[in-house]
Amino acid sequence: MKAIPAKRSGVWHQVVSRPRGALALAILGFLYFCALFAPFLAPYGPGDQDLRRTYHPPTSLTWTRRGLAVRLYENADPSQALYRPIPGRTAVIRWLPIGHPYRLFGLFPCRRHLFGVEPPQKVYLLGSDSIGRDVFSRLLYGAQVSLSIGLIGISISLGVGLVAGGLAGYFGGWFDSVVMRTTELLMAIPGLYLLLALRGAFASQFGSGEVYLLIVIILSFLGWSGAARVVRGLALSLRAQTFVDAAIVTGLSPWRILWRHLLPNLASYLLIAAALSIPGYILGEAALSFLGIGIQEPSASWGLMLAQAQEMKVFMCNFWWLLTPGAAVFVTVAAFNLLGDTLRDVIDPHFRTGDR
């Protein structure tokens, strides 16, 4: 007799076997790889300035006898940032050169980068900003902030929502009322104003690490209520199932029933909820940083980079490369939504949307 495969082992396989799921996972895998290895992939540090090369356009690549090279540019009019390639002058791209020191994963001291050119020449794959910083490098460093904030934020808010909603649904009574009224209170206030008010309530003189933490906490504080309400509803409906009674008459303690019997039944919901709410955190961080109360200079985040693209000069002179962080946000959010939709199709066939 052929053994029937266990139900849960199939989820990963099913997501990968669908074109949309595979695409979303490939994009996210690539983005998180870039964020993880940002210091290695980036030729320059996030704060490395070069005031002689402000608003430098993306350098074009050519193939020379000595290998892959970048064109060199001269600035015809510094006030207008009119860069023109100098005919016949190139700088060869060197692979794994020694550059500025950094720590890989914050642990291993290292000086090698993936690529670079011989100083004082510079390679700007995505151009430079108003003080000559490499947009490509900052995009990679910004990815560390923007991509991790979603994961950490969702872990905190789902964790809190799970505990609060689970206890409220399982035990009911006064605790249920307190939790539900609190979530209603939080949801009644428009999110962005609450976000601004909370951020304003804390002192603005913080280090970049502290601001990062503060943003995560504020976003999670707003995010847990939705999760708590849904978890409570699910816990209530699961509570009515006979297997909970069966667990009680087996003599299990309420905590064990809650953690070992109800939680695994919620796992699929939590997976979908996580994938679908991470974009909210990425956008929330981007919004805060865009308004100037999120990640502070000289650290990089996608929202902060977009804030700098507000300058009149960017629009007047069509410095399109300064808007690439917007594209990065778009791609990330779209990929997470795609992944969430695919997960929901796989796990919960009742809500299947469209074709595979």
Place this chain on the structure above:
Amino acid sequence: MPDPDAIPLLEVSNLSIDFVSEERIVHAVDGVSFSMQAGSTLAVVGESGSGKSVTALSLARLLPSPPAQIRSGKVFFEGTDLLTLPERALRHYRGGKIAYVFQEPSTSLNPVFSVGFQLSEAMALHRPDLQDRRAAGIAALTEVGIRDPERCWKSYPHELSGGMQQRVMIAMALVCRPRLLVADEPTTALDVTIQAQILQLLREIRSRFGMSILLITHNFGLVKGFADHVLVMFRGKIVEQGPTDAVLASPRHPYTQALIACVPRLGESKKRLTTIDYARLDALLSQS
């Protein structure tokens, strides 16, 4: 014959349970008293809403409160009052001494865990002496008549049929070697051939392990040949109790007579099945 001086396994005295809502109070169980000797089988018979399931659930304090409220009464299990026992001490009785088998096997098992996991969990709690839980679990699955216990051990509940699921539930109850098995309509959700198998299985278990069984049912047909004693409940009260054969042969209470008349007999060719005429019953009851 049970020793009359021995402490009964289970003694319920004057148990009354109310369901309290804002509009009204329902007396679900009203002054119920009965006792069970070790190794005996008692059937509680009654229609839906007669309070039989509420009585069964209250033994292990399974009723959600609110709305359920125990107004009065005591439940002695081997001399200990279960209704006043602290929650922590009660857990030792739940599963360890009193096991339950519910009506709907498909929802009684947790859908996300394998049969093996759920059996092991019960054993870890009540049989810490067991060295090899897997072997004990597979032995229990064999005892309840599962043909391929190794495969069943690894299966998830949705991969089993209703009859198999109910057998697993009985195996879960068995592994902890309880003194009392409360079977709350254990065959109602199963089809007729499986019903007979499950009843036969319960009968075998009782004789092999000396376990007492409290069978809750609405079907008098199941009672004959299964239970030593029968207890008939109607509107929260016990209306008749006694040895099964005596009650079946000469039912005294009009409700019992009506209930027995409802069981269709083989070979009988009637156009309509007998039902209980409540207007007539009420008239009869008000006379007495």
